[in-house]
Amino acid sequence: MHPGIYLVTLTVWDDAGFSDQDTMTVEVLDITPPVADAGRDRRAPPGTLVEFDARGSHDNVGIVNYTWFFNYNFTEVVLYGVTPTYIFEIEGVYNITLTVKDAAGNENNDVTIINVTMQTYTINLIPGWNLISIPTMELNWDIDILLGPVNGKYDRIQTYDEVTGLWFIYDANAPYWVNTLSALDGASGYWIFITGDENVELHLFGQEREDSFEIQLLKGWNLVSYPSLRTDLTISQALAGVSWDIVQQCDQNRPYNLRIMPGSENIEPGRGYWIHVISDHTWQVAQADSSHEVIFAWDDFDGHTFSTTNTCLEYDVTYIDSRMMTTIER
Incomplete structure (x- = not known):
């Protein structure tokens, strides 16, 4: 019974049909404590x-x-x-x-x-659709935790799975059983819709990656991350060794919020990318490391490939860094 004061009436009858009534007041005390919920960590x-x-x-x-x-x-x-x-x-x-x-x-x-604590990296987001990725090694990849800094400022996040050809979606306003996306990862790119009229900042607190990171690229389109904090690589350098022909990033001023990036443009941490490859490939993503181990090179004059144990020719030579898969101009 709900707590409160109640008036209880008792009516009795005998076999002759006579009746009488009496009333009493009953107070139902509230002895049920409330449930406290201080929110997420x-x-x-x-x-x-x-x-x-x-x-x-x-x-x-x-x-x-x-x-x-x-x-x-x-x-x-x-x-x-x-x-x-x-x-x-x-x-x-x-x-x-x-x-x-x-x-x-x-x-x-x-x-x-x-x-x-000080954030490792901050992704700046503008109202509308943004294409992002998570370049750091987070302790908890659940959407509610990872996107906590922008909680209430976005309403939808989605990613594309190249293997199944399906979109996985999290809608902040939908019942939990409708959503097909509950956690992010370091390999995928994500479309996120920022509500309101103001820019917001997504602070990341995970550690910077130290080892190379592999992303499996399948023939055709792949929605992927750039899981590195390096800012010194162009698209061509970052994708050296990958059979790519088109890279797209988010641009709200273009149709479908996408624009094609030239190979000379720098790849940016925290952004997601559509990458089209002409064959399956394992992309070894570069990390911040000053060490370089050259495993082979080619002569830019005639395209001749030679071992690093050979004497380099006098022409311009391009070296391939085995750890970074990055081109280094002599």
């Missing part, structure tokens, strides 16, 4: 305005008070409300305790963790 760079979120909390009657407690710079901070905000300037891991109370005085607690 998050990471944020210093100086970020963090919004807390207790909208997942609920009670059988109703919550009348939301109180947040945490220690910051040796001082206890107390905030009130469903979605209060606070600016964290100091790096650290903060345990935030939410206490919710109902009108009967029942209460419940929940804890969320805010990890304030």
Whole structure:
């Protein structure tokens, strides 16, 4: 029975049909505590305005008070409300305790963790469709966690699977059982739709990759990432050894939000790319490393290929770096 005060009437009859009534008042006490939900754990760079979120909390009657407690710079901070905000300037891991109370005085607690740390990389996103990828090694690839910094600022993300020819989609406004995408990965490119009229920043906190990363490219179109933080490579250099003929990136000023990139244009971390290849290939993605091991070279004058143990000719020579698969001009 729902908590409250109820008037109960008792009516009795005898065999002759006579009746009588009596009434009594019954008070049903609310002894059910509310359920506190302090929201997901998050990471944020210093100086970020963090919004807390207790909208997942609920009670059988109703919550009348939301109180947040945490220690910051040796001082206890107390905030009130469903979605209060606070600016964290100091790096650290903060345990935030939410206490919710109902009108009967029942209460419940929940804890969320805010990890304030410098981001590894930031992807700038504009309103509308953006084609992105994740160049860092993240600890948690779930969409809710990885895209936490832009939570509430996007409504759709989707990727294409070259093997099945299917699109996998996450719609923030759809029931969970409708969505076919729940986590991202380091090899795929993703279309993400940013709502509103303002640019947003997607902060990434994973480590920079140190080892080469393989992406399987199938004959035809592939929607892939650039899983590296290197910014010094052109398309041709990054794809050296790959039988590609067309590379496209997002451009909202072009039909279908795409434009063809020349091989001389630099490839950019955090962006996704449509790459068309004429045969299956394993793409070895370059990482930031100053070491170079030359395994073969060719003479740009006549195209003659020779071993690095040979004496180089006097013509311009192009060397291939076995770790980077990058061309290096002599």
